[in-house]
Amino acid sequence: MTSELTPARRRPAYDAASLLDVAVAVFNERGYDGTSMEDLARAAGITKSSFYHHVEGKESLLAAACDRALGALFEVRDEPASREGRTVDRFAHVLLRTTETLLTELPYVTLLLRVRGNTPVEQAALEQRRGFDRYTADLLSQAIADGDLRADLDAALATRLTFGMVTSIAEWFRPTGETPPAAVARATVDLIMRGLRP
Amino acid sequence: MTSELTPARRRPAYDAASLLDVAVAVFNERGYDGTSMEDLARAAGITKSSFYHHVEGKESLLAAACDRALGALFEVRDEPASREGRTVDRFAHVLLRTTETLLTELPYVTLLLRVRGNTPVEQAALEQRRGFDRYTADLLSQAIADGDLRADLDAALATRLTFGMVTSIAEWFRPTGETPPAAVARATVDLIMRGLRP
Numbered sequence: 001m002t003s004e005l006t007p008a009r010r011r012p013a014y015d016a017a018s019l020l021d022v023a024v025a026v027f028n029e030r031g032y033d034g035t036s037m038e039d040l041a042r043a044a045g046i047t048k049s050s051f052y053h054h055v056e057g058k059e060s061l062l063a064a065a066c067d068r069a070l071g072a073l074f075e076v077r078d079e080p081a082s083r084e085g086r087t088v089d090r091f092a093h094v095l096l097r098t099t100e101t102l103l104t105e106l107p108y109v110t111l112l113l114r115v116r117g118n119t120p121v122e123q124a125a126l127e128q129r130r131g132f133d134r135y136t137a138d139l140l141s142q143a144i145a146d147g148d149l150r151a152d153l154d155a156a157l158a159t160r161l162t163f164g165m166v167t168s169i170a171e172w173f174r175p176t177g178e179t180p181p182a183a184v185a186r187a188t189v190d191l192i193m194r195g196l197r198p
Numbered sequence: 199m200t201s202e203l204t205p206a207r208r209r210p211a212y213d214a215a216s217l218l219d220v221a222v223a224v225f226n227e228r229g230y231d232g233t234s235m236e237d238l239a240r241a242a243g244i245t246k247s248s249f250y251h252h253v254e255g256k257e258s259l260l261a262a263a264c265d266r267a268l269g270a271l272f273e274v275r276d277e278p279a280s281r282e283g284r285t286v287d288r289f290a291h292v293l294l295r296t297t298e299t300l301l302t303e304l305p306y307v308t309l310l311l312r313v314r315g316n317t318p319v320e321q322a323a324l325e326q327r328r329g330f331d332r333y334t335a336d337l338l339s340q341a342i343a344d345g346d347l348r349a350d351l352d353a354a355l356a357t358r359l360t361f362g363m364v365t366s367i368a369e370w371f372r373p374t375g376e377t378p379p380a381a382v383a384r385a386t387v388d389l390i391m392r393g394l395r396p
Contacts, residue, residue: 014304019330031229033233034231153385154385157385158380160366161363161385162389164367164370165363167368167369168362168365169359169362179354179355187355191356191360191394192389194392194393195388195391
C-alpha cells in the first residue's frame with residue numbers, strides 16, 4: 001500500500017458540511033421528494049458510494065438542513081433584546097433578526113419553508129416551526145394587550161401576514177442582487193411596525 | 199343501437215370546467231411536473247381515454263388554469279376605481295381587489311404562483327405575471343412621487359414586500375377556516391397602507 005492511498009493522506013474533495021450545501025441547493029431546485037441520492041452525488045461530482053461515505057442518506061441531510069435553519073431561528077429567541085424590555089420592542093427585534101436570519105441562511109430557511117410533513121423528519125421540523133410561530137404570535141398578542149400595537153388587530157391574522165411578508169422574501173431575494181440584505185430587513189421591519197402600531 | 203347509448207343521451211359526469219378544477223387540485227398537491235394524465239384521470243374517477251376526450255393534455259390544462267387566474271387579475275386593472283382618482287387610492291383599490299381575487303380564485307392563483315417557467319405555457323404565464331407586477335410597481339412609484347406614500351420607500355422593494363404578503367396568504371388560507379375572506383383582505387390592505395403612508 002503506498003502512502004498516497006492510505007485514508008489519512010487522502011484529502012477529501014468534500015466534507016459533510018459542503019455536501020450539505022450541495023444537497024440543500026438540489027433539494028430547493030428539484031424538490032426534496034423529486035431528488036435521489038444519485039442526483040445528489042451527480043451534483044457533487046462524486047460517486048454515490050463516496051456520497052454514502054459522508055452521509056447516511058437523503059433524510060439525514062434534510063434533518064441536518066432543517067436543524068441548521070431552526071437552530072438559527074431559535075438562537076434569535078435567546079438574544080437579550082428578544083427577552084428584555086417592552087414586548088413591542090422585543091417583537092420588533094425578533095422580526096428584524098428573523099428576517100436577517102432568512103437572508104443569511106437563505107437556502108436553509110427556503111428548504112425549511114417548503115417542508116410539507118410527509119416523513120417523520122419533516123413532521124418534526126414542522127412542529128418546531130409551529131413552536132416558533134406560537135412564540136411570535138404570543139409576543140404580538142401581548143404587545144396589543146400592552147396598548148403598544150393597534151387594538152383592532154386580530155393577533156393570529158396579523159402574525160400570519162407579518163411572517164408571510166418575511167418568508168415571501170425567500171421567493172425573490174438573491175444575495176448577488178441590487179438590494180443589500182440589511183436594506184431588505186430594515187424596509188420589512190419599518191413597513192410592518194408602522195402598519196401594526198396605533 | 200338503443201337510445202341510452204347514443205352520445206346525445208349520455209350525460210357526462212364531467213365537463214371541461216369541472217375537470218379543470220380536479221386537475222388544478224392535483225397539480226397543487228403533487229406539483230405540475232410530478233403529475234401524469236394517469237394521475238388526473240384517477241383523481242377524476244374516469245379512464246385516461248375519457249379524460250383525453252375532454253382535454254388535449256396536461257399543458258392545455260395548465261394554460262387554461264393560468265388564463266383563469268391571470269384573467270381575473272387583469273380584470274382588476276380595468277375596474278373604474280383602478281383607473282380613476284388619485285394614484286394612491288387606485289393602488290389601494292388594486293391591492294384590495296388583488297387580495298380578494300387570490301382568496302376567491304385560490305386554487306388557480308396558487309397554481310399560477312408556483313409556475314417556474316420550464317415550458318412555453320409556463321414562460322408565457324410568468325411573462326404576464328411580470329406585466330402585472332410592473333403595473334403595480336408603477337402605481338406605487340407614482341403615489342410616492344405624488345407625496346401620498348413615504349418618500350423614503352424603495353418602490354421596487356416595497357412592491358415586492360407588499361405583494362409578498364398578499365401571495366403568502368395562499369400558503370395558509372382555507373375557505374373553511376375561521377377567518378372570513380373579507381376580513382383577511384381588509385386586514386392586509388390596512389396593514390400595508392398604514393405601513394406605506396407617510
